[in-house]
Amino acid sequence: ALLDTGNTSICQICQYRNTFIRLPWDLPEVFGYWNTVYKRFNDWARKKKLIRIFKFLSRDTDLEWEFVDGSIVKAHQHGSGGGEPKNQAIGKSKGGNTTKIHMCADAFGLPIDFELTGGEVHDVKAAPGFIDRLPTGGYVIADKGYDSEELRQRIIEKKSIPVIPRKSNSTIGNGDMDWGLYKYRHLVENLFARLKHFRAIATRYDKLKRNCKAMLALPCSFFWLPM
Numbered sequence: 497a498l499l500d501t502g503n504t505s506i507c508q509i510c511q512y513r514n515t516f517i518r519l520p521w522d523l524p525e526v527f528g529y530w531n532t533v534y535k536r537f538n539d540w541a542r543k544k545k546l547i548r549i550f551k552f553l554s555r556d557t558d559l560e561w562e563f564v565d566g567s568i569v570k571a572h573q574h575g576s577g578g579g580e581p582k583n584q585a586i587g588k589s590k591g592g593n594t595t596k597i598h599m600c601a602d603a604f605g606l607p608i609d610f611e612l613t614g615g616e617v618h619d620v621k622a623a624p625g626f627i628d629r630l631p632t633g634g635y636v637i638a639d640k641g642y643d644s645e646e647l648r649q650r651i652i653e654k655k656s657i658p659v660i661p662r663k664s665n666s667t668i669g670n671g672d673m674d675w676g677l678y679k680y681r682h683l684v685e686n687l688f689a690r691l692k693h694f695r696a697i698a699t700r701y702d703k704l705k706r707n708c709k710a711m712l713a714l715p716c717s718f719f720w721l722p723m
Contacts, residue, residue: 541710558603562633563684571700582709585705587614605683607716677707
């Protein structure tokens with residue numbers, strides 16, 4: 497071990513400590529000085545350049561079906577707390593500091609749009625504002641977490657058809673449910689699985705909401721590129 501010897505000086509101990517602290521965050525030299533890279537990314541996030549790239553690439557969506565869902569990711573201790581402005585979409589839930597990604601996927605399972613809230617925010621609370629800004633699709637498919645007659649009416653007013661199962665205690669029941677179409681909801685779940693292959697998405701490291709959204713826009717843009 498590095499500190500086995502009794503002759504280790506205080507300076508050496510400090511050097512080892514600094515090395516251990518830097519290890520998870522050191523940027524490969526090929527990318528240049530880390531602060532320069534961060535400043536460029538922060539500037540792009542502030543100007544929404546990466547969001548605009550995603551919007552440009554995703555303009556040819558198949559809107560016959562729109563799948564809406566949410567997924568929670570943990571916020572790293574270095575990405576939460578501190579003196580940043582409030583309302584950075586980091587909340588307290590059973591998993592500690594968390595962020596919820598609200599995602600809409602098209603009929604091919606490709607991302608159409610996304611939003612971030614604190615992890616404690618229920619899907620049905622975030623859904624109205626999120627769905628309002630989505631392009632009009634033929635069907636909007638979501639799970640029981642979105643069970644709300646008000647939300648269904650909102651979707652109908654957008655000239656779309658809601659496919660959302662009602663909970664077991666509902667007096668209306670699910671006689672009008674298209675269960676065949678509902679089975680395709682795995683497309684948005686698969687999208688989340690692909691997104692979480694990216695380390696910076698599976699765990700949130702960015703303190704600022706705008707930077708986190710910019711980071712999320714990168715893999716979402718990548719999925720739209722022809723392979």
